[in-house]
Amino acid sequence: MRVKRPTIRDIALRAGVSKGAVSLALNGRPGVSEETRRRILGVADELQWRPNSAARALSAARADSVGLVLARPARTLGVESFFFQLISGLQAELSTRSVALMFQVVEDQAAEIELYRRWSSEQRVDGVFLVDLRVDDQRIDLVERLRMPAVVIGGPGHHGGLASVWADDAAAMVSIIEHLGALGHRRIARVAGLPGLLHTERRTTAFHEAAAAWGITAAECVATDYTDEQGASATRDLLTGRTPPTAIVYDNDVMAVAGAGVAAELGVAVPDDVSLVAWDDSPLCRLLHPPLTALARDTFAFGERAAKTLLTVLDGEPPADVEDQVPVLVPRGSTGPPR
Amino acid sequence: MRVKRPTIRDIALRAGVSKGAVSLALNGRPGVSEETRRRILGVADELQWRPNSAARALSAARADSVGLVLARPARTLGVESFFFQLISGLQAELSTRSVALMFQVVEDQAAEIELYRRWSSEQRVDGVFLVDLRVDDQRIDLVERLRMPAVVIGGPGHHGGLASVWADDAAAMVSIIEHLGALGHRRIARVAGLPGLLHTERRTTAFHEAAAAWGITAAECVATDYTDEQGASATRDLLTGRTPPTAIVYDNDVMAVAGAGVAAELGVAVPDDVSLVAWDDSPLCRLLHPPLTALARDTFAFGERAAKTLLTVLDGEPPADVEDQVPVLVPRGSTGPPR
DNA sequence: GACCGTAGCTAAACCGGTATAGCTGGAGCT
């Protein structure tokens, strides 16, 4: 048997006013005198009243929660700190407005889409964050049709009429190539992430352009699924090829660590024989020996910004396009001049 | 303007029956004929009806969601795959019953407790999972007072009247010590996790008992906060001490990796000079060179089991005490006979 | 003194479901 919680009816009875007056008072809206408001707030406090979220959601047609879906097979995530940091940042901001985050991990995009439909029709969330955007992503169109407020995280702006929060991956890539180019590298390879993802494509374009600008002709990209296995095997292929690169750029930290393991196993010295750079910094990168040069970004702050943006959209403001700081390259022991 | 969703009223109108009949039909309860039920379901399908979660929650006094709170400063999590795997497992099971998971990361236990109070009074969740149990944990008492159904994850049974799902850490520790003892190690150290945590204490007790059983007298434990920094510095202290251990057992994978980094930096060979064992397996452990011997458990399945247990509690069954499989030690290159 | 405007409140409808008391008609029993 659940403990009986006080309702606004109880407050009304106790304060000798009507339910309506209580509602007005508690929500800080005009229509009650200052004196009555104080009395009502006093009683509410005394009874330790809290709004029943279901009742409020039903009558106000708000769920006071927003959603985030991650469409990745369970086993491919777990090592990347990115999402945990992001979620922490999102919640830090959302909690200031008592908005809850519904976080769900699903197997694939079909399941993700089905989930948006369900959330929409059940009115479980007021809005969603979209991550891991793909080229011609179906979700953009879907959430617009469902009229579901949304913020695209990581996309470079202008997805239909949706708001977005993003970092300039191209500029970041340029800073990596500049770092390696200045060290004297002329054969650079990249172990890229999932080919379909928008940010992968943008990085690929930037990679080739920046390489060309430095007169680097051997600038190969290998596609992977972000897992350590594929990161390792891609590294093995590169290092045992006919003309191995003198530097490798990885699209995430996990693959970079895997690559470092392969190099050690093959007896290829880091950074003398090959320099390694990780996209996304994490304890992982710092732990390794030698520590990995990595592209660091403040993912927590990024999450806060994304949440703030979604909240303004929910307030009815026109969707904004927020650019985050450019990630900063942190040089460490894994990069040096080629032998 | 939100798209107008069909309600059971619309279905009732269209099917020529009352709202009550529609409710009965949609919930598969007796009270309507098979023929009418089919007609109603047909109309519901046609209109693509879905229940409004707020309305259902309000009248049925169920939220159809359960909560999980992680009380750790944002920066100390992120590398451990444990929680991601756990969450995936929880959701896999919960989604079979369309129960949502409210997942929240907070700074400390005070914030966690405040959150339970809020969830309870707002009736946002039907139950919660408790993780990272401490000795004399305040939360046990709190959720019982709030009459909030709960499952303790990782505790060794019997927390007030709460259900629990746990693995036998003591047996697992014995298997580690046996492995090291059989290899010939007689000076074993342990880099432990947070001292206040229940499972840390249980592991410590088991560590000392098992060591004593093998005639290992030098069995030191160093307390840490689970971060890579403390794992690294503890390792440095141990390896540069007067009589360094020939084997080190770490309470999580992150610290073990950090320890391996320190060993490499100090020129201490693994496993010849020191053997390393990680509690919790992850890609991280496999990636390293040499790969880490690790204690593997199926965290995904563990999560599924925990969710199943909470669902039975919500169904009104008496709280059960479920023991998970004993984690299995996976020997890899980081352990070998001492020099 | 009649009229108007408004601050401050009440009463009641409403959101979309679930639960329950009550109604109806036909089968079964005596």
Next chain:
DNA sequence: AGCTCCAGCTATACCGGTTTAGCTACGGTC
């Protein structure tokens, strides 16, 4: 024939908020 019983339904209250129409008292205006 008269009775009970029950399946199958309807009508309505209810969950706990928000919203709106309307009422009342009071001050100001002409």
